[in-house]
Amino acid sequence: MKKVSVNKALAIAIKAARAAGKVMRDNWYLPKRVKLFDAHDIKLELDVRCQKLIEKVLRQAFPQIPLLGEEGDSGNVNAPYRWVVDPIDGTVNYFFGLPHAAVSIALQAKTKSAKFETLLGVIFDPFTGEIWTATRGGKTKLNGRVVRCSNHSKVNDAIVAMGFSKSRENLEKSLPHLNRLSRQAKKVRIMGSAALELAYVATGRLDAYIERTINLWDIAAGGLMVECSGGEMYLIPMPDGRLRMCADNGKLRKKLKLGSLLK
Numbered sequence: 001m002k003k004v005s006v007n008k009a010l011a012i013a014i015k016a017a018r019a020a021g022k023v024m025r026d027n028w029y030l031p032k033r034v035k036l037f038d039a040h041d042i043k044l045e046l047d048v049r050c051q052k053l054i055e056k057v058l059r060q061a062f063p064q065i066p067l068l069g070e071e072g073d074s075g076n077v078n079a080p081y082r083w084v085v086d087p088i089d090g091t092v093n094y095f096f097g098l099p100h101a102a103v104s105i106a107l108q109a110k111t112k113s114a115k116f117e118t119l120l121g122v123i124f125d126p127f128t129g130e131i132w133t134a135t136r137g138g139k140t141k142l143n144g145r146v147v148r149c150s151n152h153s154k155v156n157d158a159i160v161a162m163g164f165s166k167s168r169e170n171l172e173k174s175l176p177h178l179n180r181l182s183r184q185a186k187k188v189r190i191m192g193s194a195a196l197e198l199a200y201v202a203t204g205r206l207d208a209y210i211e212r213t214i215n216l217w218d219i220a221a222g223g224l225m226v227e228c229s230g231g232e233m234y235l236i237p238m239p240d241g242r243l244r245m246c247a248d249n250g251k252l253r254k255k256l257k258l259g260s261l262l263k
Helices: 006-026 044-059 089-093 168-184 194-203 216-227
Strands: 034-037 042-044 068-071 081-089 101-112 116-125 128-137 158-162 188-189 208-214 232-239 243-248
Touching: 006 044, 006 081, 006 101, 006 116, 034 044, 034 168, 042 044, 042 089, 044 068, 044 081, 044 101, 068 216, 081 089, 081 194, 081 216, 089 158, 101 194, 101 216, 116 194, 116 216, 128 194, 128 216, 158 168, 158 194, 168 188, 168 208, 194 208, 194 216, 194 243, 216 232, 216 243
Parallel strands: 068 081, 158 188, 158 208
Antiparallel strands: 034 042, 081 101, 101 116, 116 128, 208 243, 232 243
C-alpha cells in the first residue's frame, strides 16, 4: 500500500465527520430505533447508519484502507493503515436528548514495531458546530484556531472528568477515587462522551479525564489531540484490547494518585 497523504486524509476525514454530524442533527427530534438496550448502554440503528456513511466517504478517496469501528470492522484492520471510527460517541446522551455527543475519526499507521500510531484525528460536535483536528507533529486546532491544554498544576484548581464502565469490578475500583477527587478537585464532571472529554482536555476546558476501561475508537482521535496540545495520554493496554487511561495537561497525573484505579 503506497504512502498516504496526511493532508488529503485529514480533509476527507473532516468531510466524513461533517456528513455524519448532519445525520445526527437531522434525526435529533425524530424517534430513534434501538438495536440494543441493556442496563447501562444503548445502541441505535443510527450508529450503524452513521458509520456506513463515514465509511462510504472515506472509501471514495482511500478504497484500500480498512476501517475499525464501534459498529464493526471492514477489511483487514492489521493492514499498514486503518481508520478508527466512533460514529456517535455519546449515544446514550444522544438518545435521551442530551446534546453532548460527537463523531470521532482517526487514521492510524503501523510502525516498524508492528504497533499502530495515530497520524490524524477529527472530532466533530454537531450541536455546537465545533470541530477539532490534529496531525502528528502538529498542533491541535479548534475550528482552525490552535488550542492548548491548561496550565493548572494543583489538583484543587483542576476540573477532572471521569467515566465508568459499569462492571462490578470497575465500579468498586472507581467509586473510591470519585469520592476522593470530588473533595480534592475544583470540580468533577461525568459527561458521557470520551471523544469530547479528550477534546476538552486538549482545549483547556478540562484539566484531566480518567477512565478505567475504554475502547480504542473512543480515544484514538482525542488522544492525539491531547498530546498535540502539550498534554499526556497515559495508557495501559488490557488483555482484551481495551485500555486504562488518564489524559491530563501534563502536570497532574501523578498528583491525582490513581495507582490502584489504573492497575
